[in-house]
Amino acid sequence: MKNAVKHTGKKMVEEIITYGFGKAEEEILTKILKSIENEVKKKIADDVKSNMAIEPLAALVDSIILSHLEDKEQFSDHLQDKNRKSKLLDIFRELSKTAAQPFSVDLSWQNKINSSISTVIDKAKAEARGTARVILTAIQTVHMGALAGDAISAVVSLSSKFFSNLREELNKLKKEKGLSEKVKINELSVSDTKMLKDFKQDVADAISALLASALVEVFHQKFSSHLVSRVKGQVNGIIGKYVKTGLKTDRTEEKLRAGQNNRYIAYMPGDPTFKHKFPGEAGKHSQSHAEKIKDDTTAGTILDIRVLSETTGTKVVILTKDSQGKLTKMQELNPSKPASQTVTLIYRPKSDQYPDGHYDVHINNQTVEVVNKGKSCLFYALARGMKPEASEEEIATEADRLRSVEADTLLRRPGQWEPFIKRKDWTEAIRGGDWYMAEGAAPVRIIKDTKAVLKREVGKIEVYKKWKTYAIKNPGIGRFINADHQPPVSSILEAIKLNQNSKLADAFLKVATNSSQPSQNQINKVHSDHGRELPTVYVPQEVHREFPSTKSKAFRTSLATVISQDDVVGTFKLTILGAMIRFKLNRAKNFKDFKNNLPSQRRLGAFENSFQQHSAKMVQQWFNLLKGQPNPVMTNAHVKTITTWIQKQGYNNQNDPHRKKVSRLL
Numbered sequence: 001m002k003n004a005v006k007h008t009g010k011k012m013v014e015e016i017i018t019y020g021f022g023k024a025e026e027e028i029l030t031k032i033l034k035s036i037e038n039e040v041k042k043k044i045a046d047d048v049k050s051n052m053a054i055e056p057l058a059a060l061v062d063s064i065i066l067s068h069l070e071d072k073e074q075f076s077d078h079l080q081d082k083n084r085k086s087k088l089l090d091i092f093r094e095l096s097k098t099a100a101q102p103f104s105v106d107l108s109w110q111n112k113i114n115s116s117i118s119t120v121i122d123k124a125k126a127e128a129r130g131t132a133r134v135i136l137t138a139i140q141t142v143h144m145g146a147l148a149g150d151a152i153s154a155v156v157s158l159s160s161k162f163f164s165n166l167r168e169e170l171n172k173l174k175k176e177k178g179l180s181e182k183v184k185i186n187e188l189s190v191s192d193t194k195m196l197k198d199f200k201q202d203v204a205d206a207i208s209a210l211l212a213s214a215l216v217e218v219f220h221q222k223f224s225s226h227l228v229s230r231v232k233g234q235v236n237g238i239i240g241k242y243v244k245t246g247l248k249t250d251r252t253e254e255k256l257r258a259g260q261n262n263r264y265i266a267y268m269p270g271d272p273t274f275k276h277k278f279p280g281e282a283g284k285h286s287q288s289h290a291e292k293i294k295d296d297t298t299a300g301t302i303l304d305i306r307v308l309s310e311t312t313g314t315k316v317v318i319l320t321k322d323s324q325g326k327l328t329k330m331q332e333l334n335p336s337k338p339a340s341q342t343v344t345l346i347y348r349p350k351s352d353q354y355p356d357g358h359y360d361v362h363i364n365n366q367t368v369e370v371v372n373k374g375k376s377c378l379f380y381a382l383a384r385g386m387k388p389e390a391s392e393e394e395i396a397t398e399a400d401r402l403r404s405v406e407a408d409t410l411l412r413r414p415g416q417w418e419p420f421i422k423r424k425d426w427t428e429a430i431r432g433g434d435w436y437m438a439e440g441a442a443p444v445r446i447i448k449d450t451k452a453v454l455k456r457e458v459g460k461i462e463v464y465k466k467w468k469t470y471a472i473k474n475p476g477i478g479r480f481i482n483a484d485h486q487p488p489v490s491s492i493l494e495a496i497k498l499n500q501n502s503k504l505a506d507a508f509l510k511v512a513t514n515s516s517q518p519s520q521n522q523i524n525k526v527h528s529d530h531g532r533e534l535p536t537v538y539v540p541q542e543v544h545r546e547f548p549s550t551k552s553k554a555f556r557t558s559l560a561t562v563i564s565q566d567d568v569v570g571t572f573k574l575t576i577l578g579a580m581i582r583f584k585l586n587r588a589k590n591f592k593d594f595k596n597n598l599p600s601q602r603r604l605g606a607f608e609n610s611f612q613q614h615s616a617k618m619v620q621q622w623f624n625l626l627k628g629q630p631n632p633v634m635t636n637a638h639v640k641t642i643t644t645w646i647q648k649q650g651y652n653n654q655n656d657p658h659r660k661k662v663s664r665l666l
Contacts, residue, residue, distance in 0.1 A: 314340065
C-alpha cells in the first residue's frame with residue numbers, strides 16, 4: 001500500500017478533495033433539511049388541526065386538559081400561567097412522541113423517500129458534474145420543490161395512523177392516572193372556551209412541529225446515506241482503479257476492499273428498515289453475532305464498538321501508536337444523535353503478547369491499562385472510559401452489561417445491523433483483510449511450532465467451526481495443532497441413545513445443533529459435521545493422539561454413560577481426565593512419554609503449562625452455553641465443585657475415584 005501511495009498519491013488526494021464532504025457541504029445540507037422541515041410543518045398544520053377537531057380525539061383532548069383543573073375559577077389561572085401551561089403542553093408532546101415512535105422503524109413511506117432522494121441526486125449530479133458541494137447547491141436551488149413535496153405527501157399519509165396511536169396513548173394516560181374532568185366543557189364561559197381553543201391550537205402547533213421533526217430526522221439519515229455512499233463510492237472506485245494500475249495486483253484490490261468494508265462499518269448510517277432480499281436469511285448474521293458476543297471468549301472488534309457507540313450514545317475515538325511510538329488517531333465512531341460522552345481507546349495490534357489485539361483507555365491524557373482481561377479487554381476499556389471513577393467490581397459488572405446490551409440491540413433490530421456484520425464477515429474472509437479490522441494486523445502465517453507460537457495457540461477455546469476457518473486462514477497450523485472436542489462428539493451422541501430422557505445429553509445436543517428442539521436430521525448432522533457448534537480446546541497434535549478420549553472407545557462409552565445419568569460433575573471430571581496424556585494416568589503400561597524427542601517435549605511442556613487454566617476455561621465455557629437454556633442442568637454449585645477440583649489438581653490425585661476409573665479403562 002505504501003507503493004500504491006507513491007504511485008498514485010497525488011491523484012488520490014485530488015479525487016478525495018473533488019468529492020469531499022466537509023463543513024461547507026454540511027451547512028448546505030442543514031439548510032436543505034431545515035427548509036424541508038419548515039415546509040412540512042406549514043403544510044401539515046391544517047391536517048393536524050382538522051384531525052384534532054374530529055371525535056373521539058377532540059373529546060379526549062378536552063378531557064385531558066379539563067382533568068388538570070380543580071374548578072372553573074382555576075381555568076384562566078392555569079392556562080395563563082406560563083409554567084403550568086408549559087407542563088400541560090409537555091404532556092401532549094410526550095404522548096405525541098410515543099405515538100410517532102413506531103414510524104422510525106415501520107415507515108412504508110421510506111421507499112418513496114428513497115426513490116425521491118435517489119432521483120433528485122442523480123439529476124443534480126448530472127447537472128453539477130459530480131462535486132458534493134455543487135450537487136447540494138443544485139438541490140437547494142432547483143430540486144427543493146420535489147423533495148419537500150414528497151416529504152409532505154409522506155407525512156400526510158402517516159397522519160391517520162399517528163392520530164390513531166395518539167388516541168390510544170391518551171386513553172392509556174386517562175386509565176393509568178385515573179383522570180376525570182372536574183369541570184365540564186358546557187360549564188365554561190365564552191372567554192374560557194376561547195382560551196381552551198387557543199390552547200388546543202398550541203397543542204396542534206406542537207404536534208405539527210414534532211411530526212415534521214420526526215420525518216426530517218429519518219429523511220436526514222436516508223439523504224445522508226445516499227449522498228455519502230455516492231461520494232465515497234466514487235472515491236473508492238477511483239482509488240481502486242489507480243492502485244490497481246500502479247501495482248497491477250489483485251492482492252491490493254482485496255486489501256482495498258477490506259478497507260472499504262471497514263470504513264462502511266465505522267461510518268455508514270444504519271438503516272432500521274433494512275430487509276434481506278432472502279427473507280429466510282433475515283437477521284441471521286445479527287442473531288449469530290449476538291450469541292457469540294455474550295460469550296466472554298469472543299474478542300471485541302470495531303463492529304462491537306460501532307454498535308455500542310450507537311446504543312449508548314457514546315463517541316469513541318481509537319488511538320494507536322505509529323512507527324515513532326506517538327499516539328495517532330486510527331478511527332472515530334459517532335452515534336447518529338449527538339453524543340452524551342466521549343471515550344478514547346488505545347489499540348495495540350496483534351502480536352505474540354496480544355494474539356487478539358488489545359485495548360487500553362485514555363483518560364485525562366493518561367493511559368489507563370486494562371490488565372489480564374483477555375478477550376474482554378475492549379469491553380473493560382469502554383466500561384472504564386464511561387465510568388472513570390468506578391471500582392474494579394463495578395467495571396467488571398459494567399463490562400458484562402455492555403456485552404448484554406450489544407446482544408440485545410442486535411436481536412431487537414437485526415435488520416439495522418445485518419449489513420455491518422456481513423461486511424465484517426466478508427473482510428475476515430479476505431486474505432489479509434484483518435489488517436484493516438480493529439482487532440489488528442494481518443494473520444500470522446504459522447509455519448513452525450516455535451515456543452512462542454505454541455504458547456499462543458495451545459489452550460485456546462473455540463467452537464469447532466471457528467477452528468476450521470482459522471486453520472484455512474493460517475496454513476500450516478493444522479500440522480501441529482488439533483482442536484479437541486471436550487466432551488467428545490461420540491460420547492454426547494451415544495448418551496442420548498442410552499437415555500432419551502437425559503437432561504444433560506439433551507442440553508449438550510441443543511448446543512451442538514444450535515436449536516431449542518433438535519430434530520433427528522439436526523442430530524445426524526452433528527455426527528457428519530463433527531460437532532461444528534461444540535467447544536474445542538487447541539492442543540498439540542501428537543499430544544492429542546495420546547488422550548484416552550482419542551485412543552479408548554471404552555473411555556468414550558463410559559463418559560457417555562455418565563452423561564446419560566445427568567451427572568454434571570462426573571461428566572466434566574471425566575472429560576478433563578480424558579484430555580490428559582495416557583502415560584500420566586497409567587505408568588504401568590508402555591505409553592508414549594515424549595522423553596526422547598526435544599520438539600515433542602516442547603509441545604508437551606506447552607500443553608502441561610496450559611492444562612489447568614484451559615480446563616477451567618472449558619468448564620466456564622460450557623456453563624455459559626448451558627445457562628441460557630430453560631431449566632439449565634449446570635448450576636453455579638456444579639461449576640464451583642469442578643473448578644475447586646481443578647485448582648487442587650484433583651486430576652493428579654492417585655486416589656481420586658474418577659482418575660482411578662479412567663486409569664482402569666486404558
